Amino acid sequence: NAGVMQNPRHLVRRRGQEARLRCSPMKGHSHVYWYRQLPEEGLKFMVYLQKENIIDESGMPKERFSAEFPKEGPSILRIQQVVRGDSAAYFCASSPGGERQPEYFGPGTRLTVT
Amino acid sequence: GEDVEQSLFLSVREGDSSVINCTYTDSSSTYLYWYKQEPGAGLQLLTYIFSNMDMKQDQRLTVLLNKKDKHLSLRIADTQTGDSAIYFCAESRSYQLIWGAGTKLIIKP
Numbered sequence: 001n002a003g004v005m006q007n008p009r010h011l012v013r014r015r016g017q018e019a020r021l022r023c024s025p026m027k028g029h030s031h032v033y034w035y036r037q038l039p040e041e042g043l044k045f046m047v048y049l050q051k052e053n054i055i056d057e058s059g060m061p062k063e064r065f066s067a068e069f070p071k072e073g074p075s076i077l078r079i080q081q082v083v084r085g086d087s088a089a090y091f092c093a094s095s096p097g098g099e100r101q102p103e104y105f106g107p108g109t110r111l112t113v114t
Numbered sequence: 115g116e117d118v119e120q121s122l123f124l125s126v127r128e129g130d131s132s133v134i135n136c137t138y139t140d141s142s143s144t145y146l147y148w149y150k151q152e153p154g155a156g157l158q159l160l161t162y163i164f165s166n167m168d169m170k171q172d173q174r175l176t177v178l179l180n181k182k183d184k185h186l187s188l189r190i191a192d193t194q195t196g197d198s199a200i201y202f203c204a205e206s207r208s209y210q211l212i213w214g215a216g217t218k219l220i221i222k223p
Contacts, residue, residue: 033209041155042118042202042213056209091156093211102147103211107156 004094006045006067006075012112013082014061017089021077021109025094032075032094034067043091049075050097120203120214127222132190134217139184143205146179148188151200152181158190160201195221200209 005024005035012017025032029037030051035043045059049069060067064082069075088111119137126132135216147162152185163170163177163186170177176189190197 027205033211035211036214040215042215043204043211044213045210047210059210102145102159102162105149106157 002091004029004104006090006092006106006109008109008110009107010110012114014114015083016081019079019082019086019111019113021090021092022074023077023092023094023106025075025092026104029094029096031097032069033093033094033095034075034077035093036087037091037108039088041095044076045082058063080109081112084113087111087113117212118203120147120201120204120215120217123126123218123220125220125222128169128193128195130193131203132193132197132219133190134188134190134201134203134219136186136188136214138205138212140205140207140212141181141184143207145206146177146186147202147204147206147211148175148177148186148200149204151202152198157202182212190219193219193221199213199222 007022032049034046037043047060047067048056064080066078089108091108092106095103117139144165145162148160149157150160151157165177170198174191178187198221202216203214204211
């Protein structure tokens, strides 16, 4: 049973380009969460999605960031017109559902903006 | 300040016990978690405790919860070099996990 999969593991983008980060949840999990980790810091919640629905995006910057979890395929976190401050590790987690389920994390995508 | 607070570093000798402490703020949190992150790697769920429990033991790991003081600790018995990592405490709050900044565990030979 594969765990949470994320790709790419490392992504380098120039300022102004778009970054697309993908997350495939664990089998049987329909809830996906995205977190951002800045160097030397803990994780910050960004967005919580179920299939075809955004449940809570209170941690997402209002501009340039968007997330989706379509009926088929992985969840996508998209960052448009990246800036140097977007450089971070982006982690995806999945759970079967409900706030009482522990979340299992993917290996993360390390985004570097040059 | 941070909602969840941890010391940034802990140094212990190999073979000794490590105790990593965490304080949180939301008394309504239902679950509290400990995660381990090795350099350049993702997060590994170590253990979690439901808020109506005082203690949970799993092999070398013991979690203690003092709900009155909102204090959580993780004890690692017989600490080994492979335990070197950053340990994150997190509390559940609705759909979110609220994280501490992590405690870096350093093992001295």
